[in-house]
Amino acid sequence: MIDFISDTVTHPTRQMRDAMYEAAVGDDVYGEDPTVNRLEAVAAKRMGKNAACFMPSGTMANLTAILAHCARGYEVLVGDESDIYHYEAGGPSVVGGVVFHPVRTQPDGCLAIEDLKASFRDPLDFQCARAGLICLENPHCHSGGRVLPLSYLQEAHALAKSRNIPVHMDGARIFNAALALGVSPAEVASFADSLQFCLSKNLAAPIGSMVVGDTGFVDETRRLRKMLGGGMRQVGVLAAAGLVALDTMVDRLSEDHRRARLLAEAIARLPDIQVNLDEVQTNMVFFRITGSRFTWQTFLAELARHGVRMCELGYGRIRAVIHYQINDDDIEATIDTFKKILE
Ligand SMILES: Cc1ncc(COP(=O)(O)O)c(C=O)c1O
Numbered sequence: 125m126i127d128f129i130s131d132t133v134t135h136p137t138r139q140m141r142d143a144m145y146e147a148a149v150g151d152d153v154y155g156e157d158p159t160v161n162r163l164e165a166v167a168a169k170r171m172g173k174n175a176a177c178f179m180p181s182g183t184m185a186n187l188t189a190i191l192a193h194c195a196r197g198y199e200v201l202v203g204d205e206s207d208i209y210h211y212e213a214g215g216p217s218v219v220g221g222v223v224f225h226p227v228r229t230q231p232d233g234c235l236a237i238e239d240l241k242a243s244f245r246d247p248l249d250f251q252c253a254r255a256g257l258i259c260l261e262n263p264h265c266h267s268g269g270r271v272l273p274l275s276y277l278q279e280a281h282a283l284a285k286s287r288n289i290p291v292h293m294d295g296a297r298i299f300n301a302a303l304a305l306g307v308s309p310a311e312v313a314s315f316a317d318s319l320q321f322c323l324s325k326n327l328a329a330p331i332g333s334m335v336v337g338d339t340g341f342v343d344e345t346r347r348l349r350k351m352l353g354g355g356m357r358q359v360g361v362l363a364a365a366g367l368v369a370l371d372t373m374v375d376r377l378s379e380d381h382r383r384a385r386l387l388a389e390a391i392a393r394l395p396d397i398q399v400n401l402d403e404v405q406t407n408m409v410f411f412r413i414t415g416s417r418f419t420w421q422t423f424l425a426e427l428a429r430h431g432v433r434m435c436e437l438g439y440g441r442i443r444a445v446i447h448y449q450i451n452d453d454d455i456e457a458t459i460d461t462f463k464k465i466l467e
Pocket of ligand 1: 179182184261265294296297322324333386
């Protein structure tokens, strides 16, 4: 099976498993795990922030960040097509009494500055919750893995500052964004007060995300992590894989981008496929099945019958995510499968 369903399906590499076996450990709730401490220092430095905290998941990273920024009863301006809004079980509302204020997502993944401005309502006039935070997702998954431009980030950040509220970036795949923009991840992160990125997706670690930001903010996320039951003990065994991920898996992401482009351009030439090539900026390819021969359901079933797994990700769009377990031969075989089915 060639598995394009997500980059979360990636397995830890041999080097990660060796590092996990050899990892020096301690009790991380006491701050005494040397491998976690090293990972946190490396992550903070890579993102140009003062501090970092190792989290079990991107969901907990986003949740603790939102709760650290936003008091109960405040609202978070969040994209209506974001992972935080759709796929994280409403944690900030359930756990922290934070109100989601969904903002329409533009086709390129941005939340229009005008829409953000309009979302700031006078709480006394409107008897509404006070705005406490803006969340941006970059790259933006539901928009095809598109990257938010630096000029946009700068504008959104300036707006937040003018309203005296912070920006949190869900940068689950921040290294893909930085690669596509041709800048360092720290430059992308500089337009956010806090950011979370995942080790367990395209970087192939078995688990883990990092929250980065100012020291006081990160200390608070650490306290909230404990409240949520995410305080881990000898977790250097997992942090060790994260360190290898940062060391060995970032530079190779350009391979995934190249292969995504290859796949997109090849299938764009086939009948009954609609791909917006401008959308293909990172490791994702979104496309639609047109014509009357297939629905997205029957096309996915046909792909699966030929050993290719993809998924639907909203409004009948099919998504393919390229990752390190997909090589050039797999891309070629997949293109051949598409041809076999469609030509
Ligand atoms: C953009 C984005 N943010 C956050 C998450 C949540 O990460 P996790 O699955 O580690 O909780 C995901 C997961 O796919 C994601 O794609």
